[in-house]
């Protein structure tokens with residue numbers, strides 16, 4: 001049994017804890033959560049909860065870490081955990097800037113600790129099939145790919161003010177997905193968006209990228225999609241077309257939960273299918289450039 005510790009148990013950490021109940025190969029040996037209000041929400045999981053990492057490691061051995069702290073804390077928490085030598089699955093985007101992602105990469109190489117970044121789309125079966133078909137040329141020459149991510153409602157104002165902006169908080173998923181689906185690198189071309197004056201974060205935005213294959217990509221993001229979250233991908237090829245709806249308001253987050261389970265299984269098996277730190281840095285460069293277009 002793999003002994004996993006979860007660090008940060010807010011919105012995403014609690015989703016991970018919920019899906020972890022279905023992963024029989026993993027035992028959650030502890031959760032680190034400094035906020036007492038959040039610690040009260042964790043009682044329903046029946047797990048040992050600690051206020052900090054030293055308290056957890058003093059109480060139990062750990063084979064791996066899942067980091068779901070706010071993005072501005074990724075670097076500091078990964079640095080702290082790398083001291084213990086066990087692999088780390090860090091939530092996207094792995095730092096708040098390209099510079100921080102590079103620093104996490106340097107910490108990983110200098111300590112020999114494997115850091116995988118939680119780009120869960122890589123574990124959605126229908127997307128894996130689409131990737132295989134694109135790479136095998138079944139759709140012909142890919143002309144364009146449109147990726148949509150529209151959330152039902154925005155996160156808290158506090159989260160929005162410190163999340164790095166819509167392309168860094170949300171759009172990195174689409175950037176990583178485009179690179180992984182096509183095997184191409186991305187050149188950011190332009191971005192437009194509508195700002196929320198209260199947080200300084202965008203309510204919606206569109207990014208245009210050119211793929212090294214010559215195809216074009218459109219990244220469509222929004223923080224208001226009443227009725228539920230939507231994640232969709234549409235590929236236009238010279239010999240075929242495909243539209244996949246990965247997260248559908250009618251089916252809630254079933255596909256995401258199953259993909260999160262597969263991601264955890266891949267992580268404990270060595271992470272051969274997951275995103276590496278160099279994938280995360282590459283995605284970050286594109287997301288950061290698109291975000292800069294909005295300034």
Ligand SMILES: NC(=O)c1ccc[n+]([C@@H]2O[C@H](COP(=O)([O-])OP(=O)(O)OC[C@H]3O[C@@H](n4cnc5c(N)ncnc54)[C@H](O)[C@@H]3O)[C@@H](O)[C@H]2O)c1
Nearest residue numbers: 007008009010011012013032035038068069070071091092
């Ligand atoms: N993969 C996805 O689809 C997805 C979706 C949502 C969020 N995320 C990512 O997950 C991360 C967390 O986002 P969230 O929405 O859960 O935020 P959140 O604010 O709801 O939760 C973060 C939790 O971490 C705790 N925390 C803060 N500093 C800590 C520390 N040093 N050690 C331990 N815990 C600490 C906070 O008290 C809080 O409870 C972000 O990086 C975000 O980008 C990923």
